[in-house]
Amino acid sequence: MDKTKEGNDFNSANIILLFYNWKDKKFKKEHIFHAGMAGLLVWLIASFVKDLFPAVRPFQINGYPPLTLTVPFSSTFPSTHTAVAFAIATSAYLHNKRLGLRYFVIALFVALGRYLSNVHFFIDIIGGSVLGITISIITAKIHLPELTKKLIT
Secondary structure (H helix, E strand, O other), X not given: OOOOHHHHHHHHHHHHHHHHXXXXXXXXXXXXXXXHHHHHHHHHHHHHHHHHOOOOOHHHHHOOOOOOOOOOOOXXXXXXXXXXXXXXXXXXXXXXXXXXXHHHHHHHHHHHHHHHOOOOOHHHHHXXXXXXXXXXXXXXXHOOHHHHHHHHO
16 A cells, blocks of 8 residues: 555545544534545545556656655555545535535645655546545445444444
């Protein structure tokens, strides 16, 4: 699994913001649970897709070093960092539009950081964004109320 400073910093900001909103009671625990489940599910799916469709990273083609702390060599499509960021942002937006917009700003910075750091192509970012948004909407539609109540109480 690749870890890069830009993606980790902004995804960490997303997670910290989620827990702050939980503590501050701006979100219900159920909303935080939905965002966490969407983030976890999209991470698993993106990892699976990467295994199905191996692809090289931009720095492996263009010869410029990646602007990251570590050098990722896993498949590039889709961007897992971007997918998780957009899943959390979408989940937040579905429950609270105003706060959700803040999460989308962070998700855009994650996507931009992944692209500018030379570890993802633009299509990887688009794929991660679409995957994150889609999985978050599906997770919200499924909405397993009994399971949610059991897990968060």
